[in-house]
Amino acid sequence: MNRPRRATLVWTRRVGPNVYHQRFSDSLIARRAKAGQFVHLLPGSDHLFRRALSVYATDPRAETFDVLHQVLGAGTRCLAHQPIGTVIDTLGPLGNSFTPPARGTTPVLVGGGLGMAPLRLWAAELMAARSTRRGKPVAPIMILGVRTRELAVAPYQLRTLHVHPHWATDDGSLGFHGTAVDLFADMLRRNDWGPGHAMVYGCGPEPMMKALAELCIAQQVPCEVSLERSMPCGYGVCMGCVVTSRGASGYETYRRVCRDGPVFDAAAIVF
């Protein structure tokens, strides 16, 4: 039987405007969490519901896991300002995880804003289990989009993985001038990433995921997206976090992001 966890806050770093990187100590979550999964943290006793945050990094040996989040309201503000050593009532790891790419296929990770969080852990897992393509190890390609340079948070976390992201900014202040999906489309044209050669993984704002899904469907590139929803329960009982999904026969139904996702085949989602 699953049990709520008592995760201890190890440290908090402010890494961008209202953006916080936090590390928690919990052996089970550190050991079991896979890229795409999330933890459900109760910010404090004054808050009715937990906040769902993607797992950003894990260190099984140190028994820690990390999250990256933006302060959007009272709950995330409370979480960001908890003193070091605070024990946080936590559920997790919850939800499903990304599907590994076929052997020899280039994994392309496309993130927008804090959508980079689960993709960072996925990049770490992919780097640890690199397959080969034409005899060479296939490292993930990472494309990250933000509004402006100062929001390009935590690049140091990526450098330690030896993953060098391609940045896209809306204002052109860093890397490509445009969105991450625009940059991905540009790279698609210039690389051999057609059907059978690449597998795309996306996480970011829903309009971006819609654009990414449409591009991948048009180019016949398989794509998985990790979706975000407001989640009262996080374990499947409240039915609050639904997304419209298309079944095999075309029948549309609501599926729960917390329990059926948060990772979905992009072609199955009705954005």
Added chain:
Amino acid sequence: MTTRASRPDLSVTLAGVHFATPIWTASGTAGTGEEIAAWCDTGKLGGMVTKSVSLEPRPGHPYPRTVETASGMLNAIGLQNKGIEAFIAEELPRLRQMPTRVIVNVVGWAIDEYAALAHRLTREEGIDALEVNLSCPNVSRGIDNGADPGWVGECTAAVRAATTTPIIIKLTPNTHDIASLARAAADHGADAISAINTLVGMAVNHNTFKPRLANITGGLSGPAIKPVALAAVYKIKKAVDIPVIGIGGIMSGTDAAEFLIVGASAVQVGTANFRHPDATTRIADELGAYLQSKGMTRVTDLIGRLEV
């Protein structure tokens, strides 16, 4: 030190059915049973009330369906369910295996639909009671009809005639006179009343000027409604002799105790399950500890002890 022998007896009997504890899950807050069973020992639950099931499948309302509010939440799920035949085929076999009482919550759009659901479920084993949802705030008839004592009486009579299973009528608080609704149910064959369902509410985003729920309005639940629910149970107990099951903002053992003191024979825990997956068993343990602190050996000693 607490010994096994000194633990208070939490069992209650109502409508002829014995329940291990008076703490049940409320409709729509325990999934299909398997989700909550992964997090709490369902053998310690008094009963599990299913999400509302209707004759035909319902997709429910679009997202966003929930909003956190001050000490509560708004929901407009919209009665999403697979329909009665898929429920019987896919969910009931699993529910039947669970070591707790199973109460199936039914909802219709007309009286004959309620009767048809009750008749259909009577043929199935493993159902300890039916809870008849006359009060969902997220569908128009849930309020329009559920606040009319004449309709409540007529619907209760139709369900009563369709089944031999105990029936619990779940009432709306969105009325000026909940006692008259309870009397109508009791006079037409209800075995028990459950109260309250959620209160109609609304939340607005002051930045976008848009409602926070896709359905615009929804049902308010959680600690914010506990005083309303306690008053409803108090009024109903004064109006009818059948058992009442209290619902509304129960987050702790002492919250549950307050409903029992007012006269509820059992309680249902809803929103608390979203905060803590093991809320019901925690609350049962806390209720036991509370009874011990009062020197009581049976939970039935607490029921109706209100002093006014």
